[in-house]
Every structure is written in structure tokens, then in C-alpha cells.
Amino acid sequence: MRLKIPTNFRIIRLPCTGKIDIIHILRAFEKGADGLYVVGCMEGDCHFNEGNFRARKRVEQAARVLDLIGVGGERVKMYNLSSGEGPLFAQYSIEMVNKIKELGPSPIRLARQRMSKKADAA
Amino acid sequence: MIIAEKKPIEEIIQEVKDFDRILILGCNECVTVCEAGGKKEVEVLASVLRMYFMAQGQEKTIGERTLERQCDHEYLEEIRNIIDDYDAVVSLACGVGVQFAAEKYLTTPLLPGVNTICLGANEDRGLWTERCQACGSCVLARTGGICPVSRCAKRVLNGPCGGSTNGKCEISKDTDCAWQLIIDRLKALDKMDDYEKVAPVKDWSTDRAGGPRTVTREDVKI
Ligand code: SF4
Ligand code: SF4
Numbered sequence: 001m002r003l004k005i006p007t008n009f010r011i012i013r014l015p016c017t018g019k020i021d022i023i024h025i026l027r028a029f030e031k032g033a034d035g036l037y038v039v040g041c042m043e044g045d046c047h048f049n050e051g052n053f054r055a056r057k058r059v060e061q062a063a064r065v066l067d068l069i070g071v072g073g074e075r076v077k078m079y080n081l082s083s084g085e086g087p088l089f090a091q092y093s094i095e096m097v098n099k100i101k102e103l104g105p106s107p108i109r110l111a112r113q114r115m116s117k118k119a120d121a122a
Numbered sequence: 123m124i125i126a127e128k129k130p131i132e133e134i135i136q137e138v139k140d141f142d143r144i145l146i147l148g149c150n151e152c153v154t155v156c157e158a159g160g161k162k163e164v165e166v167l168a169s170v171l172r173m174y175f176m177a178q179g180q181e182k183t184i185g186e187r188t189l190e191r192q193c194d195h196e197y198l199e200e201i202r203n204i205i206d207d208y209d210a211v212v213s214l215a216c217g218v219g220v221q222f223a224a225e226k227y228l229t230t231p232l233l234p235g236v237n238t239i240c241l242g243a244n245e246d247r248g249l250w251t252e253r254c255q256a257c258g259s260c261v262l263a264r265t266g267g268i269c270p271v272s273r274c275a276k277r278v279l280n281g282p283c284g285g286s287t288n289g290k291c292e293i294s295k296d297t298d299c300a301w302q303l304i305i306d307r308l309k310a311l312d313k314m315d316d317y318e319k320v321a322p323v324k325d326w327s328t329d330r331a332g333g334p335r336t337v338t339r340e341d342v343k344i
Contacts, residue, residue: 023162026169065166068131069174107177115181 003090006097009035017041018051025062025076032109035075035100039089042080052080071107075100123152123243124216125250126159126236131170134212137233138171141182141209146171146235147201147223148188149215156250158236159214161188167214167235183208192219198226205230241272258328258335264316266307271329273300279321281305 014020017040028036038059040052056078063073077099079092138144146168154160168186175182185208189197192215205211210231213220217238224232240252255272261279262269271277275293282301285292289302308314328335 021162023165023169026166026173030169030173065131065170069170070177071173108173111176111179114179115176 003086005090005093008097009093016046016048016051017055018046018048020055020058022058022061022065025058026065029066029071029075029106029108032106032112034106034109035077035096035103037077037079037092037096039079039081039092042082045082072103075103075106123155123241124218125156125239125242125252126153126216127156127239128158128163128167128214128236129234131167131174134167134233134235135171135174138210138212141231143183143185143208143210144171145185145187145201145204145208145211147192147211147213147215148186149192149213149219150188150190151193153215153219153236155244159216163214164188167212191215193222195226198223201227255329256335257324257326258332259325261321261324264319264321265304266311266313266316268300268304268307270300270304273298273303279324281317 017038020038025036025038038055040046040055043052046052059076059078063076065073066075067073077096081088081092146164148154148159148161148164150160153163157163164186168184172182172184175184185204187201187204189200191197192213205227208230210233211223211227212233212235213223214235215223216236217234220232220234239250241254241256242250242252245251252272254269257271261271270279275291275297276283278301282299282305283292286299286302289299291297291299305314305317308317326332
């Protein structure tokens with residue numbers, strides 16, 4: 001399969017989405033990520049039974065916090081697909097990238113840019 | 123253990139907004155187990171505050187540290203060399219830890235990052251429930267190991283009140299009647315005779331009624 005996927009996101013592999021914690025999501029935003037999505041196996045198909053359900057909860061926690069501090073909870077999302085669904089993976093990545101483009105850069109990234117400009121000027 | 127829950131982020135933001143250098147101080151004991159104030163919660167709160175203030179265009183220093191306990195001198199001493207680097211500390215320990223730190227570091231504002239709820243058990247994943255109110259003279263031997271002081275809304279000591287219905291307390295259909303639990307357990311223990319014995323008047327002077335309590339042990343003092 002030679003599927004076209006956007007080039008402006010980075011894949012971070014996890015042994016299971018159950019490994020993801022809210023802090024990993026928050027750190028990505030703190031470092032300036034504009035968006036983040038977690039792709040887990042189909043619900044009910046987790047090799048460790050509950051990994052992807054845990055991941056969903058953590059994505060929801062992160063979304064709530066990001067909303068609260070004005071970064072925007074819609075910048076994080078959880079998707080589920082099976083390992084055989086390459087085209088769907090491509091479709092989700094396009095969907096997410098388009099969504100982030102629509103939302104524009106994260107306020108944290110903009111703040112970081114302002115701060116480094118200020119530091120350069122000083 | 124002591125059960126606490128995280129304070130809402132908005133409340134913490136209000137508490138710290140006027141300080142520039144803030145230390146988030148966690149505790150490795152009870153609040154870690156009830157997922158309110160351990161190392162992980164310190165990391166999350168610090169990250170959230172950094173992002174919040176960054177988005178507001180404010181540059182703040184937010185430090186992170188988690189101590190073995192905040193209710194012991196020796197561990198609290200570990201921050202003595204860094205305490206002056208901060209304008210305020212948000213302690214994620216229970217109320218004991220916050221106060222003990224405040225007593226030690228007189229010139230640094232100590233702000234609570236959690237609400238301390240009760241002495242309770244880890245009943246289920248994500249569920250912590252009260253079991254003891256530290257009344258100072260335990261009656262569990264007479265009550266089948268179930269506490270009427272903490273688990274009965276009226277703290278009655280000689281059987282249920284008239285509001286006990288189908289095993290539930292009159293305060294809520296979701297709350298077990300402590301005395302129903304006690305009777306069920308006494309039956310299981312074949313100790314219903316105990317139930318017939320009228321409890322002596324309880325000494326409430328060992329409870330909060332007697333003011334702040336202390337335990338002094340000459341045998342362990344040095
Ligand atoms: S009787 Fe008092 S000490 Fe014993 S469990 Fe109940 S509140 Fe705690
Ligand atoms: S119903 Fe039971 S638990 Fe509730 S107040 Fe009465 S005796 Fe106590």
C-alpha cells in the first residue's frame with residue numbers, strides 16, 4: 001500500500017495505547033505541538049483488554065484540562081482502528097491535520113515564539 | 123490512609139496567580155495512592171500551570187518536587203536549600219503536610235493543592251470511601267469490625283435509628299446503613315449476643331470535642 005499521508009506530524013510508537021498518560025499528552029502541548037491524536041486498536045480488541053479504554057479516558061482528561069487553560073480540548077482526539085486498516089489510518093491523519101489547520105497554531109506555540117523573539121531582542 | 127482529592131485547576135490558578143516562582147510539592151504517601159498529590163499529579167499540575175501562564179503571556183518559574191512524606195521533619199528538610207528560590211509553594215499533601223511545611227518555612231506562603239476528605243480505603247479503582255474518623259477510643263471490637271462513628275450519619279451506638287430501610291441509611295439510598303452492616307456481620311460471626319449489650323456512654327473527649335489531640339510516648343522519646 002502506498003498511501004499518501006500528511007508529512008507534518010510525528011508518529012510516536014507505544015507498545016499499547018494503555019501506556020499513554022495525561023502527562024505525555026500535556027508535555028507534547030507544552031513543547032509546542034498544535035495537536036495530538038492517539039490511535040488505538042478497536043475497542044474490545046485490546047491485547048491487554050483495557051489498554052485502549054484507559055487511553056480514551058486519558059485523552060478525555062487531557063482535553064478537559066486543555067479546554068480549561070485555553071489551549072483547546074479539540075486539539076486532542078482518540079481514534080480506534082485495526083492493524084489492517086492502513087487507508088483508514090491515512091484518512092484519520094488527514095482529518096486530524098485538516099482540523100488542526102482550521103484551528104490554527106496552538107496558543108502555547110505562539111507564546112513560545114513570542115518569548116524566544118523577546119529573548120533574541122534582549 | 124488519608125484520602126484527598128485534587129482542587130479544581132481554576133482555584134489553584136487563583137491562588138498562585140500573583141506569584142512568579144512557584145514550587146509544586148508532592149508527597150509519596152497517601153495522596154500518591156489516592157492519585158491526588160503524588161509525583162504524577164505534581165508533573166501534571168506543573169505542566170498545566172506553565173501552559174496556562176505561558177498562554178497569558180506571563181513567564182513564571184514552576185518547580186516540581188515530591189517528598190517521601192510531608193508530615194516528617196527529615197523529609198521536609200530536603201527542600202530547605204531550595205525554598206528561597208520560590209515565592210510560594212503549592213503542596214499536594216494532605217492538610218497535615220501543608221501545615222507542617224508551613225510551620226517549618228515561616229516566610230513562604232504554603233497553599234493547599236488538594237482537599238483532604240477523610241480516612242478511608244481504596245474500595246475500587248477510582249473509588250475511595252470513609253472508614254474511620256479517628257474518634258480516639260475505638261469501638262470496633264463491639265461492632266463487628268464496622269465503625270458506627272464514621273459510617274453512621276448520626277453516630278448512634280446502640281443499633282439503627284428509625285430511618286434504616288432495606289439496609290440503606292435515610293440520608294441516601296446509595297449509603298449503606300452502618301447498623302445494618304454491623305448486624306449482618308455480627309450474625310455472620312455468631313455474635314448477636316453482643317448486639318443485645320447496651321454500649322457504655324462513649325468518651326467523646328478523645329474525639330474532636332476535646333480539642334486538638336496529641337499522642338505522647340515517653341518510651342520512644344530520646
Ligand atoms: S470507632 Fe473511632 S477509631 Fe474506631 S474506626 Fe470508628 S472512628 Fe475510627
Ligand atoms: S439509617 Fe443507619 S446509618 Fe443512617 S443514621 Fe440511621 S442508623 Fe445511622
